[in-house]
Amino acid sequence: xxxxxxxxxxxKEELHKxxxxxxxxxxxxxxxxxxxxxxxxxxxxHSIELNQFSYYESENxxxxxxxxxxxxxxxxxxxxxxxxxxxxxxDWQSGNHVFIPELIAPHGHVQxxxxxxxxxxxxxxxxxxxxxxxxxxxxxxxxxxxxxxxxLI
Numbered sequence: 001x002x003x004x005x006x007x008x009x010x011x012k013e014e015l016h017k018x019x020x021x022x023x024x025x026x027x028x029x030x031x032x033x034x035x036x037x038x039x040x041x042x043x044x045x046h047s048i049e050l051n052q053f054s055y056y057e058s059e060n061x062x063x064x065x066x067x068x069x070x071x072x073x074x075x076x077x078x079x080x081x082x083x084x085x086x087x088x089x090x091d092w093q094s095g096n097h098v099f100i101p102e103l104i105a106p107h108g109h110v111q112x113x114x115x116x117x118x119x120x121x122x123x124x125x126x127x128x129x130x131x132x133x134x135x136x137x138x139x140x141x142x143x144x145x146x147x148x149x150x151x152l153i
Contacts, residue, residue: 018055021063028106065105072097081148098130125153
């Protein structure tokens with residue numbers, strides 16, 4: 001798995017490649033393939049605009065994972081994690097609480113992405129807890145269930 005390290009200077013071609021790659025990854029995720037365009041924009045594109053993402057490819061340049069992060073205020077963290085509010089543009093850099101809105105790794109690269117978060121991307125936040133949602137599929141009721149969780153950086 002290759003990490004695209006320098007995302008700060010994406011030209012139009014590279015930006016297009018990342019967006020198309022994330023769209024392709026979304027096709028293999030039961031959750032992400034159901035996103036509306038508005039949800040996709042709100043939860044993914046804002047992070048790309050703010051350079052708060054990491055995009056991963058295989059050695060032969062195929063997309064394998066995407067992850068993004070936000071820095072939430074205490075109030076926004078509470079509303080998103082406890083009250084179910086969706087993340088909006090103004091939330092992404094509103095505070096110091098690390099939140100991982102999306103980690104798309106449909107081919108089994110989750111552990112590598114989490115290690116990259118800990119060791120490279122979020123290294124200045126080591127020792128703090130990051131929040132995210134684990135999505136479970138309730139097959140009986142045909143629903144996606146969001147369960148808030150945290151992990152140590």
